[in-house]
Every structure is written in C-alpha cells, then in structure tokens.
Amino acid sequence: xxxxxxxxxxxxxxxxxxxxxxxxxxxxxxxxxxxxxxxxxxxxxxxxxxxxxxxxxxxxxxxxxxxxxxxxxxxxxxxxxxxxxxxxxxxxxxxxxxxxxxxxxxxxxxxxxxxxxxxxxxxxxxxxxxxxxxxxxxxxxxxxxxxxxxxxxxxxxxxxxxxxxxxxxxxxxxxxxxxxxxxxxxxxxxxxxxxxxxxxxxxxxxxxxxxxxxxxxxxxxxxxxxxxxxxxxxxxxxxxxxxxxxxxxxxxxxxxxxxxxxxxxxxxxxxxxxxxxxxxxxxxxxxxxxxxxxxxxxxxxxxxxxxxxxxxxxxxxxxxxxxxxxxxxxxxxxxxxxxxxxxxxxxxxxxxxxxxxxxxxxxxxxxxxxxxxxxxxxxxxxxxxxxxxxxxxxxxxxxxxxxxxxxxxxx
Amino acid sequence: xxxxxxxxxxxxxxxxxxxxxxxxxxxxxxxxxxxxxxxxxxxxxxxxxxxxxxxxxxxxxxxxxxxxxxxxxxxxxxxxxxxxxxxxxxxxxxxxxxxxxxxxxxxxxxxxxxxxxx
Numbered sequence: 001x002x003x004x005x006x007x008x009x010x011x012x013x014x015x016x017x018x019x020x021x022x023x024x025x026x027x028x029x030x031x032x033x034x035x036x037x038x039x040x041x042x043x044x045x046x047x048x049x050x051x052x053x054x055x056x057x058x059x060x061x062x063x064x065x066x067x068x069x070x071x072x073x074x075x076x077x078x079x080x081x082x083x084x085x086x087x088x089x090x091x092x093x094x095x096x097x098x099x100x101x102x103x104x105x106x107x108x109x110x111x112x113x114x115x116x117x118x119x120x121x122x123x124x125x126x127x128x129x130x131x132x133x134x135x136x137x138x139x140x141x142x143x144x145x146x147x148x149x150x151x152x153x154x155x156x157x158x159x160x161x162x163x164x165x166x167x168x169x170x171x172x173x174x175x176x177x178x179x180x181x182x183x184x185x186x187x188x189x190x191x192x193x194x195x196x197x198x199x200x201x202x203x204x205x206x207x208x209x210x211x212x213x214x215x216x217x218x219x220x221x222x223x224x225x226x227x228x229x230x231x232x233x234x235x236x237x238x239x240x241x242x243x244x245x246x247x248x249x250x251x252x253x254x255x256x257x258x259x260x261x262x263x264x265x266x267x268x269x270x271x272x273x274x275x276x277x278x279x280x281x282x283x284x285x286x287x288x289x290x291x292x293x294x295x296x297x298x299x300x301x302x303x304x305x306x307x308x309x310x311x312x313x314x315x316x317x318x319x320x321x322x323x324x325x326x327x328x329x330x331x332x333x334x335x336x337x338x339x340x341x342x343x344x345x346x347x348x349x350x351x352x353x354x355x356x357x358x359x360x361x362x363x364x365x366x367x368x369x370x371x372x373x374x375x376x377x378x379x380x381x382x383x384x385x386x387x388x389x390x391x392x393x394x395x396x397x398x399x400x401x402x403x404x405x406x407x408x409x410x411x
Numbered sequence: 412x413x414x415x416x417x418x419x420x421x422x423x424x425x426x427x428x429x430x431x432x433x434x435x436x437x438x439x440x441x442x443x444x445x446x447x448x449x450x451x452x453x454x455x456x457x458x459x460x461x462x463x464x465x466x467x468x469x470x471x472x473x474x475x476x477x478x479x480x481x482x483x484x485x486x487x488x489x490x491x492x493x494x495x496x497x498x499x500x501x502x503x504x505x506x507x508x509x510x511x512x513x514x515x516x517x518x519x520x521x522x523x524x525x526x527x528x529x
Contacts, residue, residue, distance in 0.1 A: 120496070122496055122500075168521055168523065169496050169519075169521050170493075170494070170495040170496050170499075170521060171495065171496045171497075172494075172495035172496060172497050172498075174495075174497070176497065180497075
C-alpha cells in the first residue's frame, strides 16, 4: 500500500516553492498563495487515499492549488482586494484553461522572482531567512522556529511583518535588472549560506532538524544554479556546501567535535565530494572569480587529500590570501595564519596568529588555533593556558568537550 | 516619499557648495519631472528655525527646536510616484543628501493614501 501522507509530504516539500511562486505571480499575494497551497495539500490528503494517487501528483496539487486560488479570488471579489482579483482575471484570461495555467506556474522565472523578493535587502536578514524557508522551502512555521530555536509565535510574527512590508512598501516581485543582479544575488547567496551554517555549526542537540537545514540549503542552492546556470558564485556556493556537508558524518564522534586532521576519511560522503568537485570545475570554467568559489576550492583541497599529510597547505594559504584581498577580516587572517603554520612552519604561523590578538582576543577559535600550534610545538604549558582561555569563551557543549579532551591529553 | 536626512552645517553651507547642491537637486527634480513621476520636492529651512508642538493635558506644549536632536536632520523631501520599492531605491541613489555626496541618508516611506493605478 502506498503511504499517501508521506508521498504528499514529499511532493509538497519538492514542489511547494514552485507552486507558491506561480500563485504569487498570479494573485500578487503571499498569503493567498500560501493558503491555496495548504488547501490543495489538505485536499490531496483527503482524496488520494480514497481515489488513489494520481499519475502525476505534482500536477494534481498544482492544478488543485490553482483552483483554490480562483475560489478564494471569487470569495474575496466583493472585498477591498477588487484590484487584485481583476489582475487575476486578466492573467488567467490570457492563459485560458488549467493546462495553460500550469504553464504559467512552471515558468521558471517565478521561483527566481520569489527568491529575489524573499531576500530583498529592504527586509532584515532574519525575515529573509524565514520567508525563504517558508515559501521556497515549504517548511512550516513550527519547523523553522524549532530549527532557529525561537518561539513559534516570534517566528510567525516575523513572517507576518515581512509579508506586510512586501505588500505595503511595494517590494517588487521581479528579477532585478542586470546592473543590480550581482549585488542582489549576493544577498540571496548569503541567506542560503546562513541557512546552511545554522545547520552545520550546531551538530549536537536538536540533531535531525538541523541536518534538515543543511539539506534544505543545498536544495535551495541547487534551485539557484538551475535558475541561473551561468552564475559562477552560485555554483561556487553549491560546491562549498556539498564539500563541507560531505564531512558531516565524520565530524562528530561520541558527542565530541573531530578535527579535520583526525576525521575518519573513509566516512566522508564520496558522492557529495564528487558532485562538489564537479560543480566547482563548472564554476571555475566560467572565469568569474568570487569568494564562494575560493572557499569551495579550499574545501576541495581538503576533500582531495587522502590523508592529512597529503593536504596542499601551500595552496590553501595562497587561497586564503586571495580571500583576504576581497574581505580583509581578522577571522580569515586567522585561517590564513593556520595555513601558514601548516605549510611554512609552526613558528611563522604562530607569529601571524599572535599579531591578530588585538582584534580576536575574545574569539574562542583564536585561542583554540593558537593552542593547537603551541601543542604541535610541544610548548605544553602555554598550550594548556590557551585551551583554557578558549574553553572559557564558548558555551557550545560539542566544542567544550573537544577543548577539554585536548586539555586532558596535555596534562 | 523620500525624506532627506543630512548633517547641518554650522552657519549654513559655504556658497560654492550650496550652488553645487542646488544644481544636483535641480537635475534630479528635472529627471523625475521628465518621467512624469514628480509629485513634490522641497527643501526645509534649518532646524534652528524649527518649533515642536506637543499636546500635554489638552494644552499645546511648545518647544524650540526639532522633535529630537540627532546627528542628521530632516533637510527636505521628494514625493515621487514610483512603481515599486526598487524604482524608489534607484531614485534615492540619485538624490544628493549633502554637498559632499557621501553624507546623510534617505528614508523611503510608502504613502498608502495616494491613489495608485496598478
């Protein structure tokens, strides 16, 4: 027997972004589009067990959602939204019956419009993330709230406010013109990478939901590449996420963080690595350099090394230099210093790390990195002090457990 | 509506910069007018001339100066009939906020009361 609910849920997860994007285009309203999709989903749950699953479930939900939107437009006709109903009539009149309606829905630009609207710089970052996950990702308000550890009511409020701003400030439902595309795309990429990192950095606690966030970010990254196949940075971002996520299973052991060096490389996901490398090659072939591609290239050098000793630290140090040219942040400088320590010598690296103390003294990774180099230099007493300082600066249990493990090894 | 916030100059702008600023505004106003979207544009006198009225216990409480002392002050406004926020942002980047160009900022606020024909 086919499990109708999980089938419907899968279709919903895969297709809702596409369907909602089309419905917003037609109705001009996020709320009405969402409602129609919810109703179509409920209708599927009611109809499929009884009448059987249609041969093309996605098309069934699309058509039903489309019809629900028409019903809603009729209901609202007498209300204030007369203009929107009119707009609906003009568009649906032009497209004719439901098959053509589907064509409108599947027009890929709709999802692209939706991404740019959700990630519009006039919305704050939190609202961008919530809207993107809600509309393009099809995640429920409850799921998003859980993943970001905020009360559901807070998140719901955030969504309501964002949608109201879109409506009242007339944030356009459009792909930006070419001269603005790059900067606006940067905002979209930042939102997707933030979703990924939210899932990736906390590998403990809320577990599953957070892994979902990584998967969702990768899925959104794929959508972006599908919509803009010639954008090198979008490909670079997807490659970066795939390569980082390939190490997921090896990153935590018994609740403790495992460093890249100590990870069991046989547990790295080779499919993800191969896809990541292929995406990176595709990106580099376009010859539009950018920070996501460079970060992906660094991740690729780690992924290609069969053993830690085979890591090309020279090349990694050079890539961090490139990254520093674009973004001279002390955190990137710290990563560069570590690469120098691993390639040109520990003493040289330590000098570079120490030079960053003024800006990073309150950053736990600064002390953890410093401690690691001191440990390798066998300057134990100093290493212990640095690990203790690092431990005092983090509250994450997985990170704490790692630092304490190091301390136990040294004393 | 585009509210222009600028740093005020002690004793007003030097004449030469004043002319530059005026010319730049004239250019934006002309461009908006040519596009047929200009509804209003007006400079405001400096905050040293401002009077704030606040009703307190049914009586007006009148104070000298702007409602709040901030680094940047409301210096003028444009009302443009833009299609959407992106168009408004595009115009905002062309409106000078002070003679140095880099100072001050523009706050865009929709005016829901205006009839729109979309």
